[in-house]
Amino acid sequence: MKWFPVSLKRSRSNRKMPEFAELTPEHRAELESIVGKENVSSTQEDLDKHAIDESPLDPHPPTLVVKPGSTSEVSRVLKLANENMIPVTPQGSRTGLSGASHPIHAGIALSLERMNRIIEIDEDNLMAVMEPGVLISDAHEAIAKHGLYYPPDPGQESGSVGGNISTNAGGMRAMKYGVTRDFINGLEVVLASGEVIEMGGKNIKDSTGYSLIDLIIGSEGTLGVVTKATLRLIPQFKYTALIYAPFKSTIDAANTVREIVRQKIMPFGLEYMTQHTVLTVEKYLERKLPDNSHPAYLIVAVEANTKEELERQLETAGEICLDMGAVDAYIADTAQRQNQIWEARKAVFDAYLAMYTLDEADICIPRSKIPEYVERAEAIGEKYGVLLAPVGHAGDGNLHYNIIKLDETPEEEWPELMESALSDLIDMSHEMGGTASGEHGLGYTKRHYLVREVGSTQVELMKGIKAVFDPKGILNPSKVWV
Amino acid sequence: MSEGLKIIVPIKQVPETTEVEFDEETGTLKREGVAAIINPFDEFAIEEGLRLKEKHGGEVNVLTMGPPWAADALRDAIAMGADKGWLVTDRAFAGADTWATSLTLAKSIEKMDGYDLIICGLKTTDGDTGQTGPEMAEHLNIPHVCYVNEIIDVKDGKVVLKRNLDDGVETLEAPLPLLITVGKDINQPRLATLRGRIKAKKAEIKEITNSDLQLDPKEIGLEGSFTRVVKIFEPEQHEAGEVVEGTVEELVDAIYQKLQECKVI
Numbered sequence: 001m002k003w004f005p006v007s008l009k010r011s012r013s014n015r016k017m018p019e020f021a022e023l024t025p026e027h028r029a030e031l032e033s034i035v036g037k038e039n040v041s042s043t044q045e046d047l048d049k050h051a052i053d054e055s056p057l058d059p060h061p062p063t064l065v066v067k068p069g070s071t072s073e074v075s076r077v078l079k080l081a082n083e084n085m086i087p088v089t090p091q092g093s094r095t096g097l098s099g100a101s102h103p104i105h106a107g108i109a110l111s112l113e114r115m116n117r118i119i120e121i122d123e124d125n126l127m128a129v130m131e132p133g134v135l136i137s138d139a140h141e142a143i144a145k146h147g148l149y150y151p152p153d154p155g156q157e158s159g160s161v162g163g164n165i166s167t168n169a170g171g172m173r174a175m176k177y178g179v180t181r182d183f184i185n186g187l188e189v190v191l192a193s194g195e196v197i198e199m200g201g202k203n204i205k206d207s208t209g210y211s212l213i214d215l216i217i218g219s220e221g222t223l224g225v226v227t228k229a230t231l232r233l234i235p236q237f238k239y240t241a242l243i244y245a246p247f248k249s250t251i252d253a254a255n256t257v258r259e260i261v262r263q264k265i266m267p268f269g270l271e272y273m274t275q276h277t278v279l280t281v282e283k284y285l286e287r288k289l290p291d292n293s294h295p296a297y298l299i300v301a302v303e304a305n306t307k308e309e310l311e312r313q314l315e316t317a318g319e320i321c322l323d324m325g326a327v328d329a330y331i332a333d334t335a336q337r338q339n340q341i342w343e344a345r346k347a348v349f350d351a352y353l354a355m356y357t358l359d360e361a362d363i364c365i366p367r368s369k370i371p372e373y374v375e376r377a378e379a380i381g382e383k384y385g386v387l388l389a390p391v392g393h394a395g396d397g398n399l400h401y402n403i404i405k406l407d408e409t410p411e412e413e414w415p416e417l418m419e420s421a422l423s424d425l426i427d428m429s430h431e432m433g434g435t436a437s438g439e440h441g442l443g444y445t446k447r448h449y450l451v452r453e454v455g456s457t458q459v460e461l462m463k464g465i466k467a468v469f470d471p472k473g474i475l476n477p478s479k480v481w482v
Numbered sequence: 483m484s485e486g487l488k489i490i491v492p493i494k495q496v497p498e499t500t501e502v503e504f505d506e507e508t509g510t511l512k513r514e515g516v517a518a519i520i521n522p523f524d525e526f527a528i529e530e531g532l533r534l535k536e537k538h539g540g541e542v543n544v545l546t547m548g549p550p551w552a553a554d555a556l557r558d559a560i561a562m563g564a565d566k567g568w569l570v571t572d573r574a575f576a577g578a579d580t581w582a583t584s585l586t587l588a589k590s591i592e593k594m595d596g597y598d599l600i601i602c603g604l605k606t607t608d609g610d611t612g613q614t615g616p617e618m619a620e621h622l623n624i625p626h627v628c629y630v631n632e633i634i635d636v637k638d639g640k641v642v643l644k645r646n647l648d649d650g651v652e653t654l655e656a657p658l659p660l661l662i663t664v665g666k667d668i669n670q671p672r673l674a675t676l677r678g679r680i681k682a683k684k685a686e687i688k689e690i691t692n693s694d695l696q697l698d699p700k701e702i703g704l705e706g707s708f709t710r711v712v713k714i715f716e717p718e719q720h721e722a723g724e725v726v727e728g729t730v731e732e733l734v735d736a737i738y739q740k741l742q743e744c745k746v747i
Contacts, residue, residue: 318676
């Protein structure tokens, strides 16, 4: 069965939604008394800023931007909203890629940006406690000062801890370490009613009752507002290095991923790029990568506590690359050289966003299927006349297909072509046992794909859970499913 | 130059981090436990040497003075594509300042296989003097040019090169043999390859000790040094200032507000 293209529905509001109330001057006065006058705004600048994320979705300005500074302020704001049927859209740093932080029904944009304190880095329990507005880059930096590491490492380092929790973000190190869900040990959450609950903490093991914490992680702000998080940390490795390997064909590179895993090497990062991506990022950053003249590239990053072990991993992984058809294997072993390559990899999405009209698919498949997926995806690009530039966390099977508008494509045809290509990419992922979203979430722009993936029984279970957490449906309405 | 250019690149191993601890008593850096890398400026020198070799033929020899483990820096350079590594090592050389170091290196270079061009990094990230290169040229009695950021051509025993100075760009012609120091604008150094590293691991490193050089102990090491580090300290860290942009009115308001915040007015 062919589904109705999402693009045609994107601008319409959902008719099954409850009747929301408009914010009145009295509401505003009350909100100002809770968070302070200076933290409630309806200036055009603020409304514009809080109307978007990094998805191609048209803006949805809120009526008011409210910036609480503490858990109790969040609680009082939600209580007011809940009692008055005002929709609330929680926002981190709005770097999401599927419209989850768009205030679709206007109302309150609840920006957690002021709640950006790192409360504690506990070296005895290997945990860090922080507020949701802390940026991932700041969290990593503070934690690194203690010789520790929080492994989830999404490309978008200006994303917030709260946003990462809401989407269950993954990133570059998921192959070895897993995703955000694997490293969140405790949460403080404000429910729609305003009630504050704490789940988990610093215990490594916990078998009491249902894991509500796992429901909150990845719920994209639809079940509650995270106001504090306890992150699990690991000791940093002493040495890291990476291989930058150009390949003569995309299939050779894809097959190499499988071979590296077969040879029982566990890199902490295994990234795939094509030449189009390398050239785009070189242009964006105005500097060169070690090679830009081959169709496909792998970055293989390893870590160890001794130089000998690091060298062994580098040589084994490097030999595999060369055996599998890499034309060379460049090695970056100083911090500076590694950073240059990671910076380039992490700038990929920003580079594409700056230079093209695009959307990004976020499929994740069992990694053994990568070669087949990469090969068959080319036909999808040709079918719809779009340029597909895959960039992937190949090691964990999470491939981001940038779906790029060709210059000759008329503007009016683009949304449908883009959505059709996205739809086919997701179908192919499902066919191979994969998922529609590995780490970005479904938010608003990809919510139509949920039922296709999990079926109506599971969607109904999710709706039931939502009704228990947020009976009036004020929290981030019209997200995750249709 | 039918056989190509003979290039020597003197390099130094430096601590990787910028947050090095000092031993305040001896005035030296505590290098234990800190990863050692090729001085980043020397990587530009190596890269320029390799590019010249690719264009004109010849060979690139790398040279370093230091303890036995400084050979790692030479192997890293060989992994990038350098041909041979020479390690100047002897307890008698320890504690040298730039004068004693440049003398020892110059005498070592005379023991190597000859040279047309010596390329040095502008300075090191640990010592930061920028003196060792030019001093070497003086000891060798050859001309030198510092701050080079482009080598335009090498032919007929001459090099044409460009350097940026504070008040303009200078294009110079200099005869070989010549010593130059290069800055970070000259190129983007290549990464070593796996094949290069495997080759480097097996490469023979030639050692030069004072029994080869026969230098008077008074001329080398700590004793041969005219300068002493009397005090070493971390410079005070200044926080970056705030940059405010806008119209004159906005800026006046911003400054007024800041002064009020600071309770100056």
